Amino acid sequence: MGIPILCTDLEKTYGRPGGPTQSVLKKLSFSIEAGEWVVIMGDSGSGKSTLLNILAGIDPYDSGEMLLDGRSWGPLNDEDKTLVRRRDMGFIFQNYNLFPFLSVYENVALPARINGRHDREAVHSLLREVGLGDKHAKFPAELSGGEQQRVAVARALIHRPRLLLADEPTGALDHLTGRKILELMTLLHKEFRPTIVMSTHSMDAARYGTRILHLRDGQFVPSSGL
Numbered sequence: 001m002g003i004p005i006l007c008t009d010l011e012k013t014y015g016r017p018g019g020p021t022q023s024v025l026k027k028l029s030f031s032i033e034a035g036e037w038v039v040i041m042g043d044s045g046s047g048k049s050t051l052l053n054i055l056a057g058i059d060p061y062d063s064g065e066m067l068l069d070g071r072s073w074g075p076l077n078d079e080d081k082t083l084v085r086r087r088d089m090g091f092i093f094q095n096y097n098l099f100p101f102l103s104v105y106e107n108v109a110l111p112a113r114i115n116g117r118h119d120r121e122a123v124h125s126l127l128r129e130v131g132l133g134d135k136h137a138k139f140p141a142e143l144s145g146g147e148q149q150r151v152a153v154a155r156a157l158i159h160r161p162r163l164l165l166a167d168e169p170t171g172a173l174d175h176l177t178g179r180k181i182l183e184l185m186t187l188l189h190k191e192f193r194p195t196i197v198m199s200t201h202s203m204d205a206a207r208y209g210t211r212i213l214h215l216r217d218g219q220f221v222p223s224s225g226l
């Protein structure tokens with residue numbers, strides 16, 4: 001079952017002290033229930049990736065509070081965050097972040113290995129489901145952008161995370177391939193009910209979610225306000 005998220009007055013500002021600063025998230029408050037599939041939409045630069053990176057604990061926030069599974073995330077040290085991230089989270093990065101010296105197979109198998117649940121058939125089966133059954137021995141540099149994105153999707157799903165953070169997971173894919181990936185996510189969402197937070201620019205992709213949040217000027221606004 002998925003992880004619930006509660007954020008209160010979350011703030012994030014970029015810039016150096018004394019220099020120009022940019023307030024990206026402004027006292028953002030929201031709650032996401034366990035098992036929801038929340039879609040975050042907003043213009044380029046509106047802060048979607050920033051928010052997802054904060055939820056993953058990859059980037060720090062400046063103030064406010066974030067509860068994951070009822071547990072305050074702020075005071076956790078990096079080691080504890082890494083443990084939670086490895087065990088409970090899957091992250092599809094906007095720029096894929098695959099390990100360049102690992103094969104497609106090893107990229108996908110890694111989170112399962114770390115969690116002591118490596119199963120060769122499960123890796124091959126997931127690779128087939130994302131349409132890369134014949135590419136398991138290749139390296140990321142030998143793949144197209146869309147193929148790399150599908151490796152990133154498989155890597156984020158292999159250990160059945162309780163929280164899937166998906167940053168434009170179909171951004172590099174053609175319509176049909178994108179739909180296949182979203183249908184795979186739908187299947188897994190039905191099966192083990194992870195919480196999903198997904199950013200996208202595509203209204204078609206957004207329809208797969210259970211709720212849409214619109215980000216503008218560092219805050220969520222009603223869709224009619226766009």
Ligand SMILES: Nc1ncnc2c1ncn2[C@@H]1O[C@H](COP(=O)(O)OP(=O)(O)OP(=O)(O)O)[C@@H](O)[C@H]1O
Pocket residue numbers: 014015022024042043044045046047048049050051094
């Ligand atoms: N590491 C950083 N240092 C300084 N500014 C940053 C940093 N990361 C992001 N920003 C700024 O924060 C704002 C939000 O960026 P973010 O990547 O979250 O947008 P986004 O909504 O994901 O956009 P896109 O749809 O293009 O992916 C941008 O104006 C960006 O310039």
Ligand SMILES: [Mg+2]
Pocket residue numbers: 048049050094167
């Ligand atoms: Mg982004």
